[in-house]
Amino acid sequence: MVATSLWQTIVQHPQFFAMLTIPPVTAFVTWVHVWMALKMLFYPIKFRGIRIPNFPFFGLPGIGWQGIVPRKAGKISGVIVDQTLSKLGSLDEFFRAMEPEQMAVFITDTVDKHLEALIDEIMLEHSPALWGNLPYALKRRIYVQAHKELPEIMQSLVTDLTYHVEDLVDMRQMIVNKMESDRRLMVNMFLKVGQKEIDFIWHISALIGLIFGVIQMFIFLVVPQHWTVPFFAAIWGFLTNWIAIWMVFNPVEPRFISYIKVFERTSGFPFIKPCLPHIAQLRLQGGFMKRQEEVSEVFAEIVVNDLVTLENIMNEMMYGARAAQTRELMKSHLYQILESPVVSTTLRVSLGRRDYGQLKNTIIDKSITATMVPLRDPELNESRASKIFGLFRDRIRELSPREFQNLLRPAFQEDETTLIILGGLTGFLAGWLHLVLVFFPSM
Known part of the structure; x- marks a missing residue:
């Protein structure tokens, strides 16, 4: 009854169709800007842009971009040696x-x-x-x-x-020198080691964006102010990048939750089938740590x-x-x-x-x-x-899981704040375009 009443309220809203576009647009935009953020993490290998002496932003030599990993290859490889290789x-x-x-x-x-x-x-x-x-x-x-x-x-x-x-x-200097002289090697190393985690971050971001889009749709229903569209799009951009990266590395140590299992997975369609109810354990752990072997x-x-x-x-x-x-x-x-x-x-x-x-x-x-x-x-x-x-x-x-995460974690941790900020900025721009192209014409 409550759901029916809520749906009728949404349908009667003067910008009903514009509101319906919020979840899919948020999902798509989130998917795209996370893809962009991940690409900017690794590419381009060499700086592309206009060089300016003493340029003060992001440690770059001018207006342009160089992937975070190749730009900081020496520092990141030093961290990997200190925290992981030295323990081997x-x-x-x-x-x-x-x-x-x-x-x-x-x-x-x-x-x-x-x-x-x-x-x-x-x-x-x-x-x-x-x-x-x-x-x-x-x-x-x-x-x-x-x-x-x-x-x-x-x-x-x-x-x-x-x-x-x-x-x-x-050994530390040897590896740092090798990485600095061949920055593509550093990028290839991270891509080989963490490709599944990178794909996971990219694709899970669309699901997270869809959920945030549904939330935003109801926010607009309660607060029908146009400024909420780009404002919350920026917040979702921040949160999506942070949540996706967090899920790859957390929890560090495995945590097990008991539950009653009534379905099991199958290799073919419909991919699940009923089974006798029994107590099973769900393992919660960062995706990267799960793949240690x-x-x-x-x-x-x-x-x-x-x-x-x-x-x-x-x-x-x-x-x-x-x-x-x-x-x-x-x-x-x-x-x-x-x-x-x-x-x-x-x-x-x-x-x-x-x-x-x-x-x-x-x-x-x-x-x-x-x-x-x-x-x-x-x-x-x-x-x-x-x-x-x-x-x-x-x-x-x-x-240990905490030691193992340092194989991949430095690549994201080095400029994680930058990636999250970029997510917020691209989210705001996408929200503003969404407002101009969809909401204003429907008024």
């Missing part, structure tokens, strides 16, 4: 799991194939006239000695680098293939902030070839003390370059990634 284990542990003994064999075999060309390159760059005129018999003695000593030297060098990897590589596989794959890779570790070791320490460690091993009687005598007599000392530095530079060539080999990196994939996956699964 040490770089020393990961590097040992890559089986450095096998790596040493691979590097030795690759370098050994080009060892004579490498020696020629070093000597011709340092003393072209001398090396060009040196009898082949003397060159041959150096080649033979280098081939003989290389396996043992490389094995001891890689072993030494393994034991000192924590001193030579800052599934996400662990995806995130572990990203980490071992793009972040904590053999190439990245060695690149940071050889060229990063602590490269000087790496050079000193390499000297203690590579100079063994120069100090062997055969090579030392030949080169000292040919070069003299001063040029012989300068030659040592040249050898280190060329050796680093030669060593990095096999370390960039895709097959080697893929085989090392397979060694540590299971380690990462299992440890991500063991994270």
Whole structure:
């Protein structure tokens, strides 16, 4: 009876048809502006707009936009390392799991194939006239000695680098540098890890918008003032973004509610069927935390293939902030070839003390370059990634829900306020257009 009376009141309203458009329009507009907000979270990768020095808004370099995640890739990746990756284990542990003994064999075999060309390159760059005129018999003695000593030297060098990897590589800085140099990688990581949550936020926003639209329709019935249309559209814009993001990450810990179950889901139409009444439990938990086991596989794959890779570790070791320490460690091993009687005598007599000392530095530079060539080999990196994939996956699964949410939460949390404000602004503009195009013509 009450419902019938209420419906008659709505039908008799002078702007009945305009009022009926509020729920679907609110749902559609909410769906669109949440889609826009999510796109603005990740795109564009590079700033697009007019650059203005000392531009004071949103940390942007001018009037325009750059996705929040690529713009703050360094900061966000630092948070992920501090709050999540650092809890999975040490770089020393990961590097040992890559089986450095096998790596040493691979590097030795690759370098050994080009060892004579490498020696020629070093000597011709340092003393072209001398090396060009040196009898082949003397060159041959150096080649033979280098081939003989290389396996043992490389094995001891890689072993030494393994034991000192924590001193030579800052894992946090390595990952931050990688993310800042390839901001698309950061975006792809979040999209792979959180695509289902992003789709959920987008689609649930339409349902939330529809509910808010029904509420707004009744508000307009009670308060038939046109200003309520854009005003409440702005409020729904704020609330929709906030509620959708909140539902992805909350509750953090699972909560179980008992209820009487009388229907169960089916795979085909009509998708539900009656069942014997029984007590069941409903699990309330943020959508992202529910997928911890599934996400662990995806995130572990990203980490071992793009972040904590053999190439990245060695690149940071050889060229990063602590490269000087790496050079000193390499000297203690590579100079063994120069100090062997055969090579030392030949080169000292040919070069003299001063040029012989300068030659040592040249050898280190060329050796680093030669060593990095096999370390960039895709097959080697893929085989090392397979060694540590299971380690990462299992440890991500063991994270507490609060620790686990930090894989995705920083992307939204970094500028969550901006996204919510954008929702309110776009809601207001859409409400104003709705008022002008639908309500005013119906007056």
